[in-house]
Amino acid sequence: MNPFITHTGIVAPLDRANVDTDAIIPKQFLKSIKKTGFGPHLFDEWRYLDHGEPGMDLTQRKKNPEFVLNQTPYEKASILIARENFGCGSSREHAPWAIEDYGFRAILAPSFADIFFSNCFKNGLLPIVLSNETIDLLFKSIYANKGYTVTALKHLSKIITKKIHGYFKLERFFK
Amino acid sequence: MQAKTLYEKLFESHIVREEDGTYLIYIDRHLVHEVTSPQAFEGLRINHRSVWRSKSILAVPDHNVPTTDRSLGISDPISKIQVETLDENCKHFGLTQFPMNDSRQGIVHVIGPEQGSTLPGMTIVCGDSHTSTHGAFGALAMGIGTSEVEHVLATQCLILKKFKTMEVRVEGKLNKGITAKDIALALIGKIGTAGGTGYAIEFTGECIRSLSMEGRMTLCNMAIEAGARAGMVAVDDVTISYVENRPFSPKGEALEKAKAYWKTLHSDKDAKFDKVVMLNGSEILPQVTWGTSPEMVVSIEGMTPDPKNENDPSKRKSIEDALTYMGLEPNLPINQIKIDKIFIGSCTNSRIEDLREAANVIKGKKIAQNIKLALAVPGSGLVKLQAEKEGLDQIFIAAGFEWREPGCSMCLAMNADRLNPGERCASTSNRNFEGRQGQGGRTHLVSPSMAAAAGIYGHFVDIRSLS
Ligand code: SF4
Numbered sequence: 001m002n003p004f005i006t007h008t009g010i011v012a013p014l015d016r017a018n019v020d021t022d023a024i025i026p027k028q029f030l031k032s033i034k035k036t037g038f039g040p041h042l043f044d045e046w047r048y049l050d051h052g053e054p055g056m057d058l059t060q061r062k063k064n065p066e067f068v069l070n071q072t073p074y075e076k077a078s079i080l081i082a083r084e085n086f087g088c089g090s091s092r093e094h095a096p097w098a099i100e101d102y103g104f105r106a107i108l109a110p111s112f113a114d115i116f117f118s119n120c121f122k123n124g125l126l127p128i129v130l131s132n133e134t135i136d137l138l139f140k141s142i143y144a145n146k147g148y149t150v151t152a153l154k155h156l157s158k159i160i161t162k163k164i165h166g167y168f169k170l171e172r173f174f175k
Numbered sequence: 176m177q178a179k180t181l182y183e184k185l186f187e188s189h190i191v192r193e194e195d196g197t198y199l200i201y202i203d204r205h206l207v208h209e210v211t212s213p214q215a216f217e218g219l220r221i222n223h224r225s226v227w228r229s230k231s232i233l234a235v236p237d238h239n240v241p242t243t244d245r246s247l248g249i250s251d252p253i254s255k256i257q258v259e260t261l262d263e264n265c266k267h268f269g270l271t272q273f274p275m276n277d278s279r280q281g282i283v284h285v286i287g288p289e290q291g292s293t294l295p296g297m298t299i300v301c302g303d304s305h306t307s308t309h310g311a312f313g314a315l316a317m318g319i320g321t322s323e324v325e326h327v328l329a330t331q332c333l334i335l336k337k338f339k340t341m342e343v344r345v346e347g348k349l350n351k352g353i354t355a356k357d358i359a360l361a362l363i364g365k366i367g368t369a370g371g372t373g374y375a376i377e378f379t380g381e382c383i384r385s386l387s388m389e390g391r392m393t394l395c396n397m398a399i400e401a402g403a404r405a406g407m408v409a410v411d412d413v414t415i416s417y418v419e420n421r422p423f424s425p426k427g428e429a430l431e432k433a434k435a436y437w438k439t440l441h442s443d444k445d446a447k448f449d450k451v452v453m454l455n456g457s458e459i460l461p462q463v464t465w466g467t468s469p470e471m472v473v474s475i476e477g478m479t480p481d482p483k484n485e486n487d488p489s490k491r492k493s494i495e496d497a498l499t500y501m502g503l504e505p506n507l508p509i510n511q512i513k514i515d516k517i518f519i520g521s522c523t524n525s526r527i528e529d530l531r532e533a534a535n536v537i538k539g540k541k542i543a544q545n546i547k548l549a550l551a552v553p554g555s556g557l558v559k560l561q562a563e564k565e566g567l568d569q570i571f572i573a574a575g576f577e578w579r580e581p582g583c584s585m586c587l588a589m590n591a592d593r594l595n596p597g598e599r600c601a602s603t604s605n606r607n608f609e610g611r612q613g614q615g616g617r618t619h620l621v622s623p624s625m626a627a628a629a630g631i632y633g634h635f636v637d638i639r640s641l642s
Contacts, residue, residue, distance in 0.1 A: 015489070015492070016492075016493070016496070017489060017490075017493050018368060018369075018468045018470075018493070020468075020606075020608045020609075022587075022606070022608045022609070022610060022611050023608065023609060023610070026610055026614070027238075027587050027588065027589045028589070030210050030238075030589065031210075031239065031251075031253040031254050031256075031257050031589070032253070032257075033213035033214065033217070033256065033257055033260050034213075034214065035214045035217075035321075045609065045610050045614055051614050054253055055253075083489055084369055085368055085369040085372070085402070088368055088369070088402070088468075089304065089606060089608060090303070090304045090318075091211065091302055091303055091304040091306075091318035091319060091320055092210070092211060092320075092321075093211070093214075093302075093320035093321040093322060094321075096320075111369055111372060112372075113369070113372060113402065114372055114373065114402070114404045115304055115318055115319070115320060115404060118320065118323075119320035119322070122320060122322035122323075123322075171196075171336065
């Protein structure tokens with residue numbers, strides 16, 4: 001595991017509430033007995049127009065141009081922002097494995113599901129809880145400024161952007 | 176002595192160590208299935224560690240197993256490897272497993288209680304979020320991730336913080352045809368899928384006391400859909416008479432001793448919960464989800480929402496997205512929604528009582544013309560046997576249902592049972608997420624009798640209107 005210390009990156013806006021673990025990594029990919037290789041299938045049903053199965057030749061698949069991670073500059077994003085209750089649903093650790101394997105290091109949301117939240121920390125992924133207002137403000141800033149970046153500092157429980165210096169609460173349990 | 180909630184009693188009696196609000200908790204029972212365990216066993220092998228207490232483990236393959244003729248084996252080679260990996264791991268580490276062709280095989284959350292492997296007072300974990308089911312027995316049961324599965328395998332302990340406590344009190348009497356599934360959906364409709372996040376829920380009240388163990392399991396099963404990692408019900412005579420005489424439950428003197436302890440497993444009279452939610456059982460109507468989250472639910476008398484009436488832009492967008500995905504118009508009466516497939520099964524509703532309830536509705540009738548497939552999938556081999564003894568299989572088959580072998584089946588469609596894009600299903604499972612039952616598939620969550628009735632009429636009907 002690559003532990004999270006600090007990270008700066010482009011933030012991809014996934015403007016949805018209740019992003020569930022079935023959407024993060026669909027079940028057909030859970031058949032793997034490994035911990036790696038889930039990144040290419042992160043958000044598979046949203047990311048591609050065809051139906052994904054394990055072992056497919058990714059270069060032959062049609063990407064969904066409407067999906068945020070297929071749009072410039074978000075292919076280079078390493079931080080994800082979404083609405084309430086991110087990671088709800090199953091306990092599959094394949095979800096943080098997929099997010100981390102894809103190249104994300106942090107997720108910003110107003111709330112996370114419990115099991116997903118604790119699974120993140122086992123995999124060097126930092127889930128950051130911010131108020132609804134801050135999340136709203138960040139969404140607006142991202143839409144207004146292409147390639148908007150955020151810096152997250154875990155030890156200080158702090159996020160920094162051009163306009164916002166915000167703190168988030170991280171219980172000692174997760175440090 | 177300070178009054179304690181059931182959760183506090185269960186939690187505190189399992190503390191090994193505490194440091195600054197972080198607790199090391201001893202785990203009594205560890206249930207294992209094929210999907211979330213291979214990486215954990217691999218971790219043990221890599222680090223040359225062994226299993227701390229192999230007797231605490233009961234393993235079973237359930238997610239990937241075919242529900243049709245098993246003598247043919249598993250046709251999907253990747254699923255096959257996963258199931259065989261569990262077989263190998265159980266053999267290597269000396270664990271009790273009910274393999275695919277064992278008559279006791281079934282969904283992990285059905286077989287635990289059925290075998291008496293789930294007992295009051297236990298801490299129970301499994302790499303599966305619906306482990307909350309086992310809380311119905313006055314146990315502290317919760318889903319964990321694969322890293323934690325590995326940790327529990329190696330140490331028998333789990334690092335936890337305390338949850339907040341929520342009492343969901345359901346008073347009043349349920350009306351005819353209303354089940355635990357309707358209580359669960361009505362609760363989620365009220366508090367939302369994140370309403371229980373950070374909490375352990377205890378279900379209390381007259382209505383809960385009058386539920387069978389099957390009903391209590393259905394309810395605790397869906398605590399996770401309300402966001403709560405654990406749901407529980409206090410022990411009473413119903414609990415004790417269910418666990419007696421099961422293969423793994425204590426016998427003789429040990430049982431008498433256990434019973435005395437089990438009877439203490441309830442919240443004290445003056446115990447304080449961090450939050451209390453009240454429901455009136457007599458007001459609960461048959462519930463049907465219309466959207467892509469269990470909180471998107473209305474009663475059979477209701478209709479789909481109109482996004483125009485929602486002021487919050489992010490909520491409005493959720494409603495619009497869900498209606499589009501589900502292929503439904505706003506303001507559509509629920510009883511006009513036509514169905515393509517019926518699924519009766521899953522760890523929520525595949526126990527004998529659920530099958531009886533559905534069979535009761537379809538007895539002597541036939542599924543509607545527009546129903547392409549109706550599946551009845553018992554939760555375990557033993558449930559299947561019992562149902563066959565009662566002749567329920569014949570009722571299902573005569574009505575046009577397929578009577579299948581036990582497993583998770585179309586609850587998450589990891590095996591061959593799935594919806595095709597655009598198909599609409601009345602399902603007794605627990606999640607209506609996009610793609611859950613097959614890519615592009617549309618799921619409506621309902622109780623077994625409501626699913627059965629939808630099968631007969633080809634659209635949703637109010638179960639109360641059927642005699
Ligand atoms: S029946 Fe469905 S919810 Fe239950 S354990 Fe199986 S896949 Fe999970």
